[in-house]
Amino acid sequence: PRGSIPFAPVDFEIILNGLDHVLRNPLSFKVFTEQDRRFPEERFGFSGVVIVSSATANELYAYDLCCPHEKKREIKIAPRDDGTATCESCGSVFATIYGRGTVMQGPATEELQSYLVYPLPVQPGTFRVTNGVKFFYRLF
Template sequence: MLSLILIGGSIFASCRKQIAVQSIPNMPVNYTIYDNSAQAIKLAKEGMLSITNVEVENTAIGYGGLLVVSRTITPSAEDLAYDLSCPYEVKQDVRVRPSKDNSFAVRCPVCGSVFNVAENGGAPIAGPAASSNSPRRMRQYRVIRQPDGIRIIN
């Protein structure tokens, strides 16, 4: 009887889905991109925008900065925002960059992990962040559409 319980438990444990771990520390985020700003124009043109410096008082950009993904390249037609820090490396100065191979992905220059930022909440699709026992997805922030632009908060 004990062997049946052990076998059943091991089968159940092996069928569980891997749950992505959130490794980036929770830091304040409060940033606005106004529709007619240089940032909004760059975001519309390139599809993604990296923000690494606070330029206005009373704003915050998370742990390693912000990655904003334009609604023009997301299947949901919504703007998305993530922390720029690689969730596998977990260092403020190790930031993901747009992948040259995939317009919907970013890559960590240190560990080589690749993340889908157009959908699936910044899930890892390649590299050590995807292949570890606990996959590490990018920290996603809320994007609120306002009459004069978008506001990113956590």
């Protein structure tokens, strides 16, 4: 669902059998920002994206790093290995291991902005993270 943080495109891949293997572990997370770009066409939302694995490591969830209470690019949530994330400014705490990014402790009242994570069938262990916006570049 679309939240109230400013819109920005999300489109990149994660590779569980390679660079992003840490996400195969329960309650693990990995942060992706513009500095982590592997390919020119990748996009990482408004403030960056955190990918979180569920308690059983059989589900992956994606959230924007922007706190929905603060709504500022430079103020980010800090994910933790207990399945939560905390805003570094307002102190709001969010549950990240169930796919909703629900508020556990305010002042935030809105869930984290979530994004779609889906497997790429032709590349086992590879997933696309997106909000449905694609960029196309001419190579010549």
